[in-house]
Structure formats: C-alpha cells, structure tokens
Amino acid sequence: MEGTVNASHTHPLDEGPKYKPLPILISLLISGFIGMFSETALNIAISDLLVVLQITPATAQWLTTGFLLTLGILVPISGLILQWFTTRQLFVASLAFSILGTLTAALAGSFEVLMVARVLQAIGTGLMIPLMFNTILIIFPPEKRGAAMGVIGLVMMFAPAIGPTLAGLLIEHLSWHWIFWISLPCLVFGLVFGILFMKNVSVITKPPIDVYSIILSTIGFGGLVFGFSKAGEEHTDWGSSIVVFSLVIGAAALFLFVLRQLSMKKPMMNLSVFKYPMFVVGLVMILLCMMIILSTMLILPLYLQNGRGLTPLEAGLVLLPGGVLNGLMSPIMGSLFDKYGPKWLVIPGLIIAAVVLWFFSGVTTASSLALLIVLHSSLFIGISMIMMPAQTNGLNQLPSELYPDGTAVMNTLQQVAGAVGTAVAVSILSNGMTDYMRTSVNPLDPLEAIKAFTFGAQHSFLFGMAIAIIGLMTAFFIRRVRVDKQAMQQL
Structure with a gap:
C-alpha cells in the first residue's frame, strides 16, 4: 500500500465555488497554447532566419537565449506579482504583451526588431505561466487537480507537437512571418474571451x-x-x-x-516551501524531467536534420506522433493520479524514459524512421507519467497561502534546469564530435562529419539516460499527499 502524507491546509473553495472554473480554464489554455506554439515553431525557422536576416548562428541563438533570460528574470518575482495584482489584471497584461510581441514579430524585417518582439513575448509568457498554475490550484479542489492539470498538459503539449510541422509548411509555402500572423487572431480571441469570463480568484495581500x-x-x-x-x-x-x-x-x-x-x-519569495518534503521531491522530479525534455527536443531534431539529412518539415513530421501522444496521455494520467496517486505512475514512467534513452544512444545513420518515431513516442509517454503527477502532488502539500511562492519556485528553477540541460547536452554533442574526428582516418570526408554528429548525439542521449536514472532513485521517496480538510496535523 502506498504511503501518504497528510496536508493540513483548507482549500479556498471548501465554502463553495463562487465562479465557474471551466471558462476560466479555457481562457488560460487559449493563451498558453499560442505562447507554446510560437516558441517551438520559431525554433524550426532558425535556419531560414540565418539567410533572410543575414545573421550568424551565434546571433540567432539570442532569439532563444533572450527569451529564457527574460523568463529567468521575471518568473522569480511572479510570486510577488500574484499577490499585488488581481487575476484579471495579470491576465490582460499577459495577453497585451503577447499580442504586442507577436504583432512586432510578424512585421519584423531585422534581427533587432525580432529580438524586441521575443522579449515582449517572454514577458507575456512569464506572467501567464505562474498565473495559470496558481489559478488552477485555487479554482479546483485537490481531488480534481490531477484531471485539470491533465487537460492543461493535453493543450500545452499539443502546441509544441504541431509547432514544428506547421512551421515547416508555412516556411515552405509562405514565409516565417506567418508563424506570428496565424497566432495573432488567436491571441486577440483569447483576450476577448478572458475579458468576458475571467474572474478574480486570488487574494490580494500586497506584501x-x-x-x-x-x-x-x-x-x-x-x-x-x-x-x-x-x-x-x-x-x-x-x-x-x-x-x-x-x-x-x-x-x-x-x-x-x-x-x-x-x-x-x-x-519576496517564501522559501519555507522547502520545508514540505513532497514539494521538494516533486520539484526535483520536475527539474530532472525538464532537463530530459529540453535536451532531447534540441538534440533529436539536430540529429534528424544533420545526421539523417531530413528537411525541417520532415523532421517535424517524425516528431509529431510523440508530441500528440504525449498531449493525449496527459488527461488520462491526470485521472489515474486522482485515483491512485503519483508513485505507480512516476516510477514506471522513469523506467520507460531511461530504457528509451538507452535505445536512443544506439541510433546510427541507418536507423529506420519508424524506430525513431516509436522511441520518441515511448519517451513522451513516460514523460507524461512523470511531469503532471509529480508537480500536482508536490503543490498539493503546500498551504493555499504558499501557492504563489510554490509556483514561482517551480517555474523559476525549471528555466534554470532547462538552460542547464540544453547546455550540457550541446557540450557533450560537441565533445563527442571532436573526439570522433580526432580518430577519423579521413576527417575531410563529408560522410565522416555525419558519423561524427551521430556519435556526439549518442553520448547526449546517454546523458539523458543518466538523468532519468537519478530521477528513478528519487521517485522511490515520493508519497501521495492527501489534503486533510478536517484535522490540523503537523507534517
């Protein structure tokens, strides 16, 4: 029988809901979906931007670095922002920045203008992500949060799944500007929908x-x-x-x-959230998962295009089934979490992730695309079993007054973990390529360069496997949090 940890706080909605959660959830999901779509779609367009904007890869990297840097600065103070402004104020501000950034990007004719657009988009995303998680914790009672988080996972993971494929089609037939032109009306619709249905759900304390x-x-x-x-x-x-x-x-x-x-x-950021053991365990699991996800999402497309010679559209199509499947699994995992708790999802999920990454470490230039699709899909099934249960279980242990701080800590450290994961993965990839070319009999042969890239990618996948194994060892400490609404028990 799985052990449990009792959380003694009372949920704000115990006195009865004062609003309908569904319209609020839809408002948040529309905005979050478009934000995630724009982020992943632009990654596929980088190669095209190098030519059109006449910039170097190092310069183009700033479109991602600047976005992450803005999030790294803004998200840590989100806990404070959530306690100073109402839900509606933050929602409108987030959408306003996202719309302004998207319009600027759609009209951009130079790197400098596009860079400004990315910062504006990051501000919108930096406000929306903490607002979304904090609002979900408030409007849904603990026994329904797993399903609600699962719906978020369905929508949020569907965006990066279709982003590369749709971007490839737009670039091939129109231009990279259309990534933003098709996003713009959706954001405007989200803003109007939110103005009509978004309610103020948080308590303003103005610390x-x-x-x-x-x-x-x-x-x-x-x-x-x-x-x-x-x-x-x-x-x-x-x-x-x-x-x-x-x-x-x-x-x-x-x-x-x-x-x-x-x-x-x-x-400003209440670090007493680290006194809650299941929050800490859940946080560690989330950070390790982010390292796996972002490093794999960077290395695998590079391997498909540089090691296999696929076009951006073809690479996007290979990655599409795994992303869609991950999104479809999220609501299922949410319901299973509500029923059985996190342990029997997280542990098998990490085992699947570790085994799949071990298989990925053996890919070659001759590996079939069918095998890669199956491996990628299996990896993201494992990820869907880990992320939402670990996150929801950890946040469930916090008292309601610490929700803003808990979401701020989680989202901030995710940005750091994502930066660490991608940086280490790229370093391992580069070192692997260098080591291979150093022992190559004919380093000037173009085929050798492809083999060197594949060799480096194999080592990067081994790094992901090591992270999954660390996560697996951590998972044995996870216990289900049951929110005790009656008795006040000390943890």
Missing part, C-alpha cells in the same frame, strides 16, 4: 516590495540562465570568460538572495 531582493533575484537567476545558455552556444565552451563570469556572479547573487529571504519577516 512589501524589497528592492534589494528584486535586484539580487534578477542578477542571480538571470546570470545563471545567461551563463548556461551561453555555454550551449556554438564556439563557446564552459571555460569561456563570459560563461564563468556569468555563473559566478549569478551564484553569488543567488546565495545573497537566499540569505536575505531567510532573514526577512515577509520575504
């Missing part, structure tokens, strides 16, 4: 604003995300002065930020 905490948070998390992102760029290694400087300054500022939060009566 004091500590400027020093904001500065330390910005330098700390921003420095770490920037440093790891730079380490993942072409022609930049871990020993680069800018990488070392960014990581050292970021780590030092983050250390001072933690000390300041612990010494404040009303901290």
Whole structure:
C-alpha cells in the first residue's frame, strides 16, 4: 500500500465555488497554447532566419537565449506579482504583451526588431505561466487537480507537437512571418474571451516590495540562465570568460538572495516551501524531467536534420506522433493520479524514459524512421507519467497561502534546469564530435562529419539516460499527499 502524507491546509473553495472554473480554464489554455506554439515553431525557422536576416548562428541563438533570460528574470518575482495584482489584471497584461510581441514579430524585417518582439513575448509568457498554475490550484479542489492539470498538459503539449510541422509548411509555402500572423487572431480571441469570463480568484495581500531582493533575484537567476545558455552556444565552451563570469556572479547573487529571504519577516519569495518534503521531491522530479525534455527536443531534431539529412518539415513530421501522444496521455494520467496517486505512475514512467534513452544512444545513420518515431513516442509517454503527477502532488502539500511562492519556485528553477540541460547536452554533442574526428582516418570526408554528429548525439542521449536514472532513485521517496480538510496535523 502506498504511503501518504497528510496536508493540513483548507482549500479556498471548501465554502463553495463562487465562479465557474471551466471558462476560466479555457481562457488560460487559449493563451498558453499560442505562447507554446510560437516558441517551438520559431525554433524550426532558425535556419531560414540565418539567410533572410543575414545573421550568424551565434546571433540567432539570442532569439532563444533572450527569451529564457527574460523568463529567468521575471518568473522569480511572479510570486510577488500574484499577490499585488488581481487575476484579471495579470491576465490582460499577459495577453497585451503577447499580442504586442507577436504583432512586432510578424512585421519584423531585422534581427533587432525580432529580438524586441521575443522579449515582449517572454514577458507575456512569464506572467501567464505562474498565473495559470496558481489559478488552477485555487479554482479546483485537490481531488480534481490531477484531471485539470491533465487537460492543461493535453493543450500545452499539443502546441509544441504541431509547432514544428506547421512551421515547416508555412516556411515552405509562405514565409516565417506567418508563424506570428496565424497566432495573432488567436491571441486577440483569447483576450476577448478572458475579458468576458475571467474572474478574480486570488487574494490580494500586497506584501512589501524589497528592492534589494528584486535586484539580487534578477542578477542571480538571470546570470545563471545567461551563463548556461551561453555555454550551449556554438564556439563557446564552459571555460569561456563570459560563461564563468556569468555563473559566478549569478551564484553569488543567488546565495545573497537566499540569505536575505531567510532573514526577512515577509520575504519576496517564501522559501519555507522547502520545508514540505513532497514539494521538494516533486520539484526535483520536475527539474530532472525538464532537463530530459529540453535536451532531447534540441538534440533529436539536430540529429534528424544533420545526421539523417531530413528537411525541417520532415523532421517535424517524425516528431509529431510523440508530441500528440504525449498531449493525449496527459488527461488520462491526470485521472489515474486522482485515483491512485503519483508513485505507480512516476516510477514506471522513469523506467520507460531511461530504457528509451538507452535505445536512443544506439541510433546510427541507418536507423529506420519508424524506430525513431516509436522511441520518441515511448519517451513522451513516460514523460507524461512523470511531469503532471509529480508537480500536482508536490503543490498539493503546500498551504493555499504558499501557492504563489510554490509556483514561482517551480517555474523559476525549471528555466534554470532547462538552460542547464540544453547546455550540457550541446557540450557533450560537441565533445563527442571532436573526439570522433580526432580518430577519423579521413576527417575531410563529408560522410565522416555525419558519423561524427551521430556519435556526439549518442553520448547526449546517454546523458539523458543518466538523468532519468537519478530521477528513478528519487521517485522511490515520493508519497501521495492527501489534503486533510478536517484535522490540523503537523507534517
């Protein structure tokens, strides 16, 4: 019998719902879907942007680095923002930034304008992600959160699934601008729908604003995300002065930020969330999963295009079944979580992920596309069994007044984990290619370059497998959180 942990807090809706959750959920999902679609679709367009905007790959990387950096700066203070502004105010602000950024990107004729657009989009996303999770925790009681999170997973994972394929079609027949032109009316519709149906569900407490905490948070998390992102760029290694400087300054500022939060009566980010063991276990699982997802989503398309010679559209079609299947599995996993708890989903999910990544480490230039589709689909089935149950179970243990802090901590560290995962995966890929070419009999042969890339990708997949094994060892500590609405029990 699976062990349980009782959480003694009372849910805000225990007195009876004062609003309909479904329209609120739909408002959030429309906006979140388009944000995720724009992000993944633009990744496929990078090769086209190199030619059209006459930029180098290192410059183009800033379209991703700048987006992550903005999130790394904004998300840590989201807990504070959620307690200062109403749900409707934050929703409208998020959509306004997203619409402005999307319109700017659609009209962009230079890299500089597109870069500004990406920052505006990141601000919109940085406001929407914490708002979405915090609102779900408030409007749904604990016994229904798994299903609600599953619906979010269905919509949010469907966007990156169709993003590369649809982007490939748009680029082939129109231009990369249409990635944003088709997103724009959807965002406007989401804004109108939200204005009509979004309700204020959170409690506004307006805690004091500590400027020093904001500065330390910005330098700390921003420095770490920037440093790891730079380490993942072409022609930049871990020993680069800018990488070392960014990581050292970021780590030092983050250390001072933690000390300041612990010494404040009303901290900007309440670190007491780390006193809840299942939140910590769930957080670790989420961070490891993000490293697996983002490193695989980076390496696999590169392998398909550089190791197998596929076009962006063909690569997108190979990745499509796995992404769609992951989305379809999310509601199922949500219902199973509500019924059985996290352990019997998370542990098998990590075993599946580890085994699939081991098979991926054996791919060659001759591996069949059918095998790659099956492996990719199986990996994301495993991921769907891990992400939502671990996240929901961890957040369930927090008292309602810590929901903004819990979602802020989780979403902030996900940005850092994503930057770490991609940077390490790219470093392993580059080192593997270098090692192969060093022992090659004919390094000038183009076929050898393809084999070298495949060799590096194999080692990157082994890195993902190692992360999955660490997650599996952590999963044995997870226990189901049952929210006790009656008795107040000490954890």
